[in-house]
Amino acid sequence: MNDEFLWSGLGLIPALAARVHGRAPAGVTGVSIDTRTLQPGDLYFAIKGDAKDGHDFAGAAFAAGAAAAVVDEARADALSAHGPLYIVDDTLASMENLGRAARARGEAKIIAVTGSVGKTGTKEALRAALGASGPTHASAASYNNHWGVPLTLARMPRASRFGVFEIGMNHSGEITPLTGMVRPHVAVVTTIAPVHLEHFASLDAIAEAKAEIFLGLEPGGAAIIHADIPQFDLLNARARASRAGRVLSFGEHAGADAQLISFEARETGSMVSAKVLGEAVTFYLGAPGRHLAVNGLAVLLAAVCAGADLHASARALGAFEAPAGRGQRTGLAAADGNFTLIDESYNANPASMRAALALLGEAAAGRRVAVLGDMLELGPDAARLHAELSEAIAENRVDTVFAAGPLMRGLYDALPPGVRGAWKEKSDGLEDVLAEALGAGDVVMVKGSNGSRMGPVVAALKRRFASPNGAQER
Ligand SMILES: Nc1ncnc2c1ncn2[C@@H]1O[C@H](COP(=O)(O)OP(=O)(O)OP(=O)(O)O)[C@@H](O)[C@H]1O
Ligand SMILES: [Mg+2]
Incomplete structure (x- = not known):
């Protein structure tokens, strides 16, 4: 051909x-x-x-x-x-048939990534890490469902050395046919968190559904799971009952196969030291946040299991950048000086919200400002899950919170008065008050579920505060 x-x-x-x-x-x-x-x-x-x-x-x-x-x-x-x-x-x-034909015709080592959060970030980090060792094909965007997965397979060039597939689900049973098509050599579960709670009775039930990814593993393949989460035992048991030849863990836990030894936040990334399968490795990760550093350990384990070089993979993570809406930073100019915008507007759930607030907490800032929209699809516990964020806001020394949406009203009312910036029914109502409030030295983090329309707030801030020489993506 x-x-x-x-x-x-x-x-x-x-x-x-x-x-x-x-x-x-x-x-x-x-x-x-x-x-x-x-x-x-x-x-x-x-x-x-x-x-x-x-x-x-x-x-x-x-x-x-x-x-x-x-x-x-x-x-x-x-x-x-x-x-x-x-x-x-x-x-x-x-299209599924074409996907299966693509899977069958090449020699690529295949890695599948699922989890409640962090799939796309981990997939993109794998694209960067594996790209250092050979031609790497990976899903576009979050193409992780019944059409996204076969489409990504059908697009895989025959000469790929690695293929990286994001696999998602809203209901139990959805991952089984997708992992059966992908037939991964390595299956990663990033973490289990309260996302899509509407369709699940408990976090364990979510873990069961994510564990379906192991059913498609090639005999002797590797399962990679998070050592630090309460569902570790459950995932570990499911992985061991599958055809996996190796079950490896990552996290801060002392027994983890890839263990975080030290983490140092830098402005647009982090310095990470880890022990991976007994080997010490120190690398710069080009996107900030402890949670992404931990995801990075899963990336290194997956890379080694797929036959890539550990140290080349770790080095390549320096070039990894936070995807748009997931922590991308932009320098903006207010009348009295520059400030930093952290764009987390792509999506939100309690786990990623906490991670983003921690990211804001790590920032060296004049003032730490959080601009928060509703977290959707959380089912009957939604009000409580919003109000509980007040703890993370205090822990991370957030100075001012601007909020939009009926669910965020509950959080807003739970905050100490000094921390309340403004609350509006709809996200676009925040644009003027923010324009008024932001100034030199601030670090502003914007986050909400996609449906809460915080992306347009980010766009409006970038427009209003564009520096004379153009906003600097950092
Ligand atoms: N381990 C983690 N714990 C908490 N938050 C995380 C973790 N990993 C990533 N995140 C955050 O979760 C958000 C979503 O990340 P990402 O887009 O990679 O997730 P996803 O699983 O692909 O989501 P989707 O289901 O929408 O495709 C980002 O803000 C990211 O920083
Ligand atoms: Mg995704």
């Missing part, structure tokens, strides 16, 4: 179990399910989503340069004028 193509046009036919209408392309250079991001030369899968049906966008896909489209038999006739079609019974099932 010609290496310039991800898939040859003829090779796609058996992999998709398709019949071809029109002239099959020589090959495709990528795989897409979204015409807005489709690149010329991509194979377009028309997937039915909850709200929209990708078949309605097949014309747009060809207009954007799709080499061919995969469509359902039922829609094929109507689309036949647009361009070459691979016609199948069910486009999602055929």
